[in-house]
Amino acid sequence: MNRKRIALAVGALAVVGLAVAGAIMYEPAIAPITPPSPDSFDAQLKQEGVRVVALGDCVVCHTAKNGKPFAGGLPLATPFGTIYATNITPDPQTGIGNWSEAAFARALRHGIARDGHQLYPAFPYVHFTHMTDHDVSAAYAYLMSREPVQATAPANALIFPLNFRPLVAFWNVLFLHPGPLQPDPEPGAQWNRGKLLVDGLGHCASCHSPLNAIGGEKSGQAFDGGIVDGWEAPPLNALYGASRPWTREQLVTYLRTGRASEHGAAAGPMLPVTRDLATVPQSDVEAIARYILSLQKGEPPHPSPTVATSTSHEAIPAEQRGAVLFAASCAQCHGNGSPMQTIGERPTLAFSTAVNADTPRNAIQMILNGINWHGEDAMNYMPAFSGVYDDRQVADLLAYVRATWSAKPAWPDATPLVAKLKKEDSAR
Ligand code: HEC
Ligand code: HEC
Ligand code: HEC
Numbered sequence: 001m002n003r004k005r006i007a008l009a010v011g012a013l014a015v016v017g018l019a020v021a022g023a024i025m026y027e028p029a030i031a032p033i034t035p036p037s038p039d040s041f042d043a044q045l046k047q048e049g050v051r052v053v054a055l056g057d058c059v060v061c062h063t064a065k066n067g068k069p070f071a072g073g074l075p076l077a078t079p080f081g082t083i084y085a086t087n088i089t090p091d092p093q094t095g096i097g098n099w100s101e102a103a104f105a106r107a108l109r110h111g112i113a114r115d116g117h118q119l120y121p122a123f124p125y126v127h128f129t130h131m132t133d134h135d136v137s138a139a140y141a142y143l144m145s146r147e148p149v150q151a152t153a154p155a156n157a158l159i160f161p162l163n164f165r166p167l168v169a170f171w172n173v174l175f176l177h178p179g180p181l182q183p184d185p186e187p188g189a190q191w192n193r194g195k196l197l198v199d200g201l202g203h204c205a206s207c208h209s210p211l212n213a214i215g216g217e218k219s220g221q222a223f224d225g226g227i228v229d230g231w232e233a234p235p236l237n238a239l240y241g242a243s244r245p246w247t248r249e250q251l252v253t254y255l256r257t258g259r260a261s262e263h264g265a266a267a268g269p270m271l272p273v274t275r276d277l278a279t280v281p282q283s284d285v286e287a288i289a290r291y292i293l294s295l296q297k298g299e300p301p302h303p304s305p306t307v308a309t310s311t312s313h314e315a316i317p318a319e320q321r322g323a324v325l326f327a328a329s330c331a332q333c334h335g336n337g338s339p340m341q342t343i344g345e346r347p348t349l350a351f352s353t354a355v356n357a358d359t360p361r362n363a364i365q366m367i368l369n370g371i372n373w374h375g376e377d378a379m380n381y382m383p384a385f386s387g388v389y390d391d392r393q394v395a396d397l398l399a400y401v402r403a404t405w406s407a408k409p410a411w412p413d414a415t416p417l418v419a420k421l422k423k424e425d426s427a428r
Contacts, residue, residue, distance in 0.1 A: 030099075052138045057203075061085045127203035128203070171215075197288050210226050
């Protein structure tokens with residue numbers, strides 16, 4: 001080929017490349033509609049939307065602290081900066097009031113807003129893409145019949161070049177796999193229902209899977225565990241690694257109440273998920289539990305003795321200091337035979353996922369932030385100690401707790417991690 005022909009060929013390729021890039025980066029707008037009246041929706045469909053919206057945790061992300069439900073404004077911290085959830089009430093100016101159902105469905109399935117702009121994957125459309133048509137319609141009917149709220153979310157604060165939305169189109173080529181999930185006839189209807197809820201609406205993997213450098217779920221590592229808002233979302237495929245086996249009943253109870261009799265309590269990002277799951281039909285949660293239990297690697301464990309105390313080992317200074325603090329601040333609740341255990345039926349720390357985890361992260365978060373007083377149940381309250389103990393004292397407490405209640409090897413000195421998590425917490 002002579003030079004001219006090569007130049008022409010390269011030029012032609014560049015044009016085609018740009019055309020393809022342009023075509024995937026820019027989506028057409030879908031025409032606005034006049035907000036439909038709430039009465040125009042079938043009452044039954046609106047009712048079913050309650051369940052769909054709860055399973056999808058829509059209100060958890062789309063409601064700011066002390067804000068109106070679904071009116072947006074909640075900041076979501078990502079490694080690339082802060083993204084604010086938007087207003088999904090039917091306000092025509094600031095919400096989705098003039099979105100047709102087609103525009104709503106395109107947002108959930110393809111991550112494209114009504115006017116054609118790309119949405120950021122902090123909105124878990126890579127999972128919602130698997131929602132059934134019926135569930136999309138029900139969510140639409142429910143949301144469009146809420147009270148419209150006028151509210152505009154603050155502008156996102158993202159690093160360059162990710163503040164250029166069209167780039168998300170390339171991310172989608174890698175991570176968005178639209179279309180319904182193919183049912184697997186072998187394990188039966190309940191399992192398939194559970195898989196659809198976990199992988200679709202419930203978007204469990206968005207927290208419980210590790211993310212790669214560009215924020216996509218690492219392929220082949222689904223449910224291996226992830227980090228969200230400073231907490232560890234434990235692996236969901238290694239529940240057998242717990243010091244006591246998880247039964248189906250315990251899993252269902254945990255998902256619906258945030259408490260498991262032999263594993264501990266949800267206190268971090270899982271807590272609002274369980275509050276939502278408390279409102280959906282028991283059969284949905286049973287299907288979720290069935291599917292999660294089918295993901296387990298290895299054999300179910302044999303129950304270990306009630307307290308896995310390693311009494312033979314000689315306490316190091318950090319543990320000795322921790323023991324003193326524990327006696328002062330924790331033993332009244334976590335000591336053997338405390339009212340919390342006997343009357344409240346809460347488990348010993350020996351069974352806790354947080355205390356037996358590879359990282360002290362969640363145990364630190366529990367000690368720093370406690371568990372809020374819910375009003376209804378004194379047995380699930382733990383005060384926050386972030387203002388009481390300094391970083392080193394929290395690390396000492398952890399050293400003592402780990403040595404006393406877990407048979408696992410000691411954690412490395414947790415002081416730096418305590419300092420880091422405190423700093424992250426105060427930035428949120
Ligand atoms: C993990 C948090 C999270 C959850 C859960 C979530 N969203 Fe969102 N959603 C977001 C964020 C963040 C945005 C804004 C994305 C952006 O600006 O690029 C968003 C945007 C949207 C949009 C586009 C609105 C607009 O004005 O552009 C719609 C529609 C939407 N969400 C509906 C839903 C529905 C319905 C559910 C529940 C089934 C849901 N979301 C659950 C975080 C979430
Ligand atoms: C007023 C009672 C109370 C006090 C005081 C208290 N806790 Fe807790 N703590 C709780 C409750 C309730 C839970 C949740 C347990 C459950 O429901 O399974 C909990 C959970 C924990 C967990 C996680 C266990 C799990 O659920 O996985 C750790 C770790 C922990 N506490 C450590 C401490 C330490 C260390 C102190 C002292 C600095 C302390 N707690 C003081 C009530 C208390
Ligand atoms: C917003 C992020 C997030 C979402 C979404 C989420 N989880 Fe979690 N999950 C967590 C975190 C973080 C923990 C650790 C406990 C806590 O938050 O207090 C956890 C804890 C758990 C545990 C306890 C594990 C153990 O070993 O003790 C189970 C079981 C669980 N989640 C199941 C689910 C299922 C099923 C779904 C989907 C329906 C789901 N989670 C969705 C973040 C999430």
